[in-house]
Amino acid sequence: HDIGPLSVLDDVVSQNWPHLKWNSFYAQPSQFEELDGETAYGLTVFPDDGSTPEIYISTALTLGDVGEVYAHELAHLIRGSDVEDDHDEEWKDIFEQLSVLYCMESSRRERIYKTE
Numbered sequence: 001h002d003i004g005p006l007s008v009l010d011d012v013v014s015q016n017w018p019h020l021k022w023n024s025f026y027a028q029p030s031q032f033e034e035l036d037g038e039t040a041y042g043l044t045v046f047p048d049d050g051s052t053p054e055i056y057i058s059t060a061l062t063l064g065d066v067g068e069v070y071a072h073e074l075a076h077l078i079r080g081s082d083v084e085d086d087h088d089e090e091w092k093d094i095f096e097q098l099s100v101l102y103c104m105e106s107s108r109r110e111r112i113y114k115t116e
Helices: 005-016 063-079 089-115
Strands: 023-027 042-045 054-058
Touching: 005 063, 005 089, 042 063, 054 063, 063 089
Parallel strands: 023 054
Antiparallel strands: 042 054
16 A cells, blocks of 8 residues: 555545546756746646646756655646636645645555555
8 A cells, every 4th residue: 555645646536536637747847937926836737739738847846745746736736727816716625635634544545554
């Protein structure tokens, strides 16, 4: 049972939103543009041709931050591409729901890991 944050998040999304497909990649910090004057550490791309969405996570992140940024990007994936304000209330609700599901699944895996 993998207890790494990205694996847990992938499984949580696959279990709760089984219709979603995506590819995720690490990317060098230079590949991220500054957005609103801030450096981006994650990006979700919905290709115009309708192909599989892609999530990019910066290699500049610490291990402690990777999970949160990945969850942030997965919330964009779940919310979808046809959104004017991509951090609206629905996105915030999805991010919160994803965070709770992540914590529950992580705790479950830790208990299993400790008993094996």
